[in-house]
Amino acid sequence: RLTQCQNFHDFRRMARQRLPGPIFNYIDGAADDETTYRRNTDAFEACDLVPDVLRGVAQVDMSVTVMGQKLALPVYCSPTALQRLFHHDGERAVAAAAGKFGTMFGVSSLGTVSLEEARQISGGPQVYQFYFHKDRGLNREMMARAKTAGVQVMMLTVDSITGGNRERDKRTGFAIPFRLNLAGIAQFAAKPAWALNYVTHERFRLPQLDTHVDMGGGAMSISRYFTDMLDPAMNWDDVAAMVAEWGGQFCLKGIMSVEDARRAVDIGCTGIVLSNHGGRQLDGSRSAFDQLAEIVDAVGDRIDVMMDGGVQRGTHVLKALALGAKAVGLGRYYLFPLAAAGRPGVERALDLMRIEIERAMKLMGCQTVADLQRRHLRFR
Numbered sequence: 001r002l003t004q005c006q007n008f009h010d011f012r013r014m015a016r017q018r019l020p021g022p023i024f025n026y027i028d029g030a031a032d033d034e035t036t037y038r039r040n041t042d043a044f045e046a047c048d049l050v051p052d053v054l055r056g057v058a059q060v061d062m063s064v065t066v067m068g069q070k071l072a073l074p075v076y077c078s079p080t081a082l083q084r085l086f087h088h089d090g091e092r093a094v095a096a097a098a099g100k101f102g103t104m105f106g107v108s109s110l111g112t113v114s115l116e117e118a119r120q121i122s123g124g125p126q127v128y129q130f131y132f133h134k135d136r137g138l139n140r141e142m143m144a145r146a147k148t149a150g151v152q153v154m155m156l157t158v159d160s161i162t163g164g165n166r167e168r169d170k171r172t173g174f175a176i177p178f179r180l181n182l183a184g185i186a187q188f189a190a191k192p193a194w195a196l197n198y199v200t201h202e203r204f205r206l207p208q209l210d211t212h213v214d215m216g217g218g219a220m221s222i223s224r225y226f227t228d229m230l231d232p233a234m235n236w237d238d239v240a241a242m243v244a245e246w247g248g249q250f251c252l253k254g255i256m257s258v259e260d261a262r263r264a265v266d267i268g269c270t271g272i273v274l275s276n277h278g279g280r281q282l283d284g285s286r287s288a289f290d291q292l293a294e295i296v297d298a299v300g301d302r303i304d305v306m307m308d309g310g311v312q313r314g315t316h317v318l319k320a321l322a323l324g325a326k327a328v329g330l331g332r333y334y335l336f337p338l339a340a341a342g343r344p345g346v347e348r349a350l351d352l353m354r355i356e357i358e359r360a361m362k363l364m365g366c367q368t369v370a371d372l373q374r375r376h377l378r379f380r
């Protein structure tokens with residue numbers, strides 16, 4: 001059945017069939033009316049590709065260098081939380097697949113496999129993504145641990161100072177540990193394949209978060225996690241101190257304005273990820289793709305600019321690269337395959353993406369990623 005999956009939508013459908021409703025909706029859902037979630041993908045349709053021909057493209061080189069790391073592909077697996085809830089192999093599967101395709105794996109501090117294990121499995125360059133907790137000692141601890149583990153890139157998420165309004169999660173009662181209403185319980189009962197796997201591999205225990213946080217004994221919704229644990233007082237001085245303490249590749253995820261991109265340069269960051277957290281935080285926020293050109297023009301010569309959000313096709317990746325992104329992050333694009341089929345699912349999804357990028361580069365007449373230029377795009 002996996003070989004029947006040709007694209008994002010096929011994997012999404014397969015994940016929906018396998019996952020209990022509350023878990024599927026946690027991955028698939030976004031904030032408020034989910035306008036930003038939809039627009040993230042729609043934004044790529046605002047422009048058309050204008051190909052060159054007869055450019056000798058028997059061989060194409062899809063590699064890029066970003067944040068000091070050489071990647072075989074211009075895409076990487078963005079950090080996402082709680083992966084062993086979606087499939088019992090979770091981060092292990094994604095780390096292994098990313099390593100096999102020669103790209104970066106973003107380990108989330110809210111992952112369900114330890115940073116050290118994920119690092120060992122992937123073998124490739126590794127990003128460690130974390131949040132700024134109220135507990136400053138914990139922030140320092142996470143950086144020290146990442147240093148010991150040999151992490152290459154620190155990524156601080158800055159768009160989640162309070163929880164987004166995820167109405168699907170409220171309806172299903174999605175929280176850690178689960179606090180399901182009757183409808184939610186019925187949805188779990190309707191997916192015995194997931195439940196059986198979970199019982200066999202996890203022995204009824206919820207996967208533990210890699211970062212120990214005291215949840216005060218109660219169930220913790222995503223919104224409550226952000227609101228209770230993270231520090232809304234965080235400011236540019238705090239981040240500047242962290243960047244200096246780390247002393248290596250440091251990037252901010254969730255930058256959307258030119259003003260903030262400039263500040264990131266000023267405090268010594270080496271990269272930024274334009275992102276609206278997959279539409280899961282501020283609904284109505286512009287898409288990263290729409291903001292890309294303006295930000296690349298402002299800071300692209302001083303800092304690596306990456307983007308994520310809504311990427312479902314190789315041609316989406318090419319459009320972002322043509323505007324000046326150094327690499328493009330994938331989120332739900334690999335999460336649905338993970339949920340649907342574990343490591344083979346993620347590998348198939350990455351392989352499809354690799355093939356699509358290679359084919360599109362050939363059809364665009366581009367031998368290397370650097371050959372992709374703004375002149376290859378026309379906005380409608």
Ligand code: HOC
Nearest residue numbers: 081110176220222225280
């Ligand atoms: C228990 C806390 O980035 C999301 C994730 C954050 C997960 C927090 C989990 O859902 O957008």
